[in-house]
Amino acid sequence: MTTSDPISDMLTRIRNASRMQHDVVDMPDAKLKDSIAQVLKDEGYITDFEVKNEDGTKKTLSVKLKYNDEEEVIQGIERMSKPSKRVFVSSDEIPQVLGGLGTAVLSTSRGVVTGKDAKEEGIGGELLLKVW
Numbered sequence: 724m725t726t727s728d729p730i731s732d733m734l735t736r737i738r739n740a741s742r743m744q745h746d747v748v749d750m751p752d753a754k755l756k757d758s759i760a761q762v763l764k765d766e767g768y769i770t771d772f773e774v775k776n777e778d779g780t781k782k783t784l785s786v787k788l789k790y791n792d793e794e795e796v797i798q799g800i801e802r803m804s805k806p807s808k809r810v811f812v813s814s815d816e817i818p819q820v821l822g823g824l825g826t827a828v829l830s831t832s833r834g835v836v837t838g839k840d841a842k843e844e845g846i847g848g849e850l851l852l853k854v855w
Contacts (some may be wrong), residue, residue, distance in 0.1 A: 729753055731802045733784075734852060737769075741788050741795040749775075752782035758835035759828060759851065760786055766826050766837060768797050768854055799825075803850045813847035825855030 726732045733756050740748035750756070752774050760772040763786075770787040777783065789796040804810040812818075812829070817838040820827055827838030831848030841848065 728802075728806050730755065730759070730851060731805070733759065734800050734802055737786060737788070737797065738800050741797050744790070744793070744795070745788065747785055747787050749783050749785050752784040755830070755835070756784050758830075760784065762826075762828050762835055762837060763854065766854075768826075798855050800852060800854045802852050803827075810850045811847065812850050814842055814845045816847065817842050817850070818853070820853045821855045825853055828852045828854065 729751070733750055736748050736750050757772075757774065760769065763769045764772060768789065770789045772784060772786045775783045775785055817829070818827055819825075820838075828851045829836055829838060829841050829848040830851050831841055831846050833844065833846060835851070836844075836848075
């Protein structure tokens with residue numbers, strides 16, 4: 724099944740699995756999803772992720788969710804830029820999520836990075852999502 728917005732599909736799967744206390748969530752793989760999962764792992768929102776190639780044709784991204792005392796680490800995850808309305812920001816327009824307690828994820832010319840890293844490097848890009 725193809726979706727018009729695979730990033731929203733990824734975020735919805737993570738949100739739903741986290742609320743249901745699942746340990747692992749699987750989804751179709753893509754390079755951008757791998758990059759987003761790497762940022763989520765680096766920021767401590769997920770435990771780990773791996774790409775599985777089971778039948779040789781389809782790759783599956785498997786994300787291990789993280790919990791603290793049976794409470795999900797990801798309290799909220801929201802898609803900002805959509806296929807119907809792209810959201811681009813410059814380095815001085817990058818939003819703070821929950822006063823700095825959350826993370827903004829951007830797709831820049833240097834890859835997928837956090838809002839904090841993009842501000843430090845002085846680059847802007849497409850605001851993909853916010854997570855807290």
